[in-house]
Amino acid sequence: MRHNKPYRYFTHLVVWMALILLYAYPAIKANWQGPMALKYVLVRQVLYGCINFQLFFLLAFVWLPAPVARRQYRRVVVISLLTVCGFALMKYFIGYVFFPDQVLIKMFAMVGYKNTYMSFPYYFLTATRTGLGVALLAYSYRLLLQRQQTGPQDRQLATAAEAARERYVRMQENSRLLLHHLQQLTPILEDERKRDQEGVKAILLLSDLLRYMLYDKALEKDTVGLPKELLYFERYIALRSLCHSDQPLTFSASGDTQQGTLAALQLQHTTETALQQLHSGPVAVRVQVKPGRLLLSLQQHAAPEQHYQFKIYPDHA
Template sequence: MKKTVRFLYINIILHVLIWGLVLSLPYLISSAENEYKIGPVPGLFFSLAGCLHLFIFYFNAFFLIPGLLNRRLWWVYIPASALLIIGSFQLKYHMLLWWFPEVLKDMAAYKFVFAPSIVVFIISIVYRKVLDKLQYDRLQQKIKAEQLSTELKFLRSQISPHFLFNVLTNLVSLARKKSDQMEPALIMLSDLMRYSLYDTQIVKVPLAKEMAYLNNYIALQRLRFGDDVDIQYHTGQNIENENYTIEPMLLIPFVENAFKHGTGYLENPVIRIHVSIKNDQLVFEVENQIDQKPGASKDESSGIGLANVKSRLDLLYKDRHDLKIKTDKGMFHIVLTLMLK
């Protein structure tokens, strides 16, 4: 909104300066002894005709074109334009006849008197077309931004139910074991839900918050699996630098995917997660074993998280990220490289 108002003010100031310069031109480049003439045209007539040109310019640009031409009312616009030009000719002729009859005797002056009406009319058409193009581009950008916002809200809305299902499964497992870790697990779940429900509504969050979310999630998984799964989680020293921001809930789908497909009936499962930052570039690696037996996919929602995060990366980090996914010898490995600044 502020940019639009600023653009409007700048536009008005430029128009005032340009027309002020045009109307005062005879008095800037000529002298009183020469009647402020520009060529054969007296300064006073030049200024009066300038006012008429001003009317032609704005009447065509802001009334005739938007009201008639842009609505494809050619049969009305063409005669209205002709009437505007012819009317200006008549008005100029009578001004010369009443106040400057000597100019009418000079046939060479006619092109300086009447031609500017046509030139200004053409310039007003060009100006209107440029203005319409700028307005169209701004509208398209606004529509694109709204579509992006809507799509992101939809993608984010897919995350919370999927995540909640996984965490509740973890807590059920702890409850069955009658674990003493149930209370701290519930506290961690509370922090996780607060983050996923409230903090993710903003465009970007501090990287430290995203990492705290990831830490709590992995802690819950450690409580759930104990020594049954070898969880190797390492982070760099400056990973929680408050100067960095990131799209919320961007990293967790990769980790969810690793625990979904890297546990279960696998023998001695290992999940490796490594996060580091170098030169304002986040490097996020997740590696897990996979069950290569046919039909080993756990449920119909498999792949939703990864497809989701790929869409968000394309929307928000286009040309600023690199995602490598590979499967080799029973290991699923992803490497996400993300420019944070």
């Protein structure tokens, strides 16, 4: 990128000086016939405008990029103040040596009297105020460039952070659900009559769901293949029926269940929440797959049927 630096410098210089000349044009046109007045305008506005550009460029592209990128604001303030003061001294030196009647003049005297010139402290404060305005402009421009350069990275980091937060919430919810199943499984394992058959089956189902919820690579994405999700949803239904014998579940699915993707574990979480609001008794759980959507229905005798709808994404999404 080193070859771009001269181009960047001259591009900004042309724009800056074009604005200066546009500002000074009325004064230049009005004093074109007067050499002294024209020199006054050219030195104070054009030449010192070019000097102010050097201050702007040094701050915006040489000395401020690193501290601005690292958010070292104290260093930004110190560098800006030192640079502004240094340029104020340089401006005074140039005016004192070469252009005292154009730069340091405070008041033109009448014929026969001496002109009044600015003292060093007075001119230094005046030049410092101008330099601070240029420094503020350079800092704002540097922030704009920094935002343009880091904007895409910040958005990627924000997206990654949001995805990580969603995975954490999902894992937390999965862990809570598995712990709930494990607690409900304890009475079955303590009953010798149920331990050999229902207990072993429940342990196998719980182990299978545990591997799926916590270790399956597919769950690192937002969506999971519909066949896999329905397979483990059916195993969840079987496990919950074993753990809650007072609320047996029957499961049925219809439609094209072999294509599309679905939000991971959404069926399990929705069903678990809905079942906790129902009373004891058999519950029929039905899944209907339609173009672009999945309908989940829970029906219990003497209770209104509950319906839930989920979006199905294409396999390539």
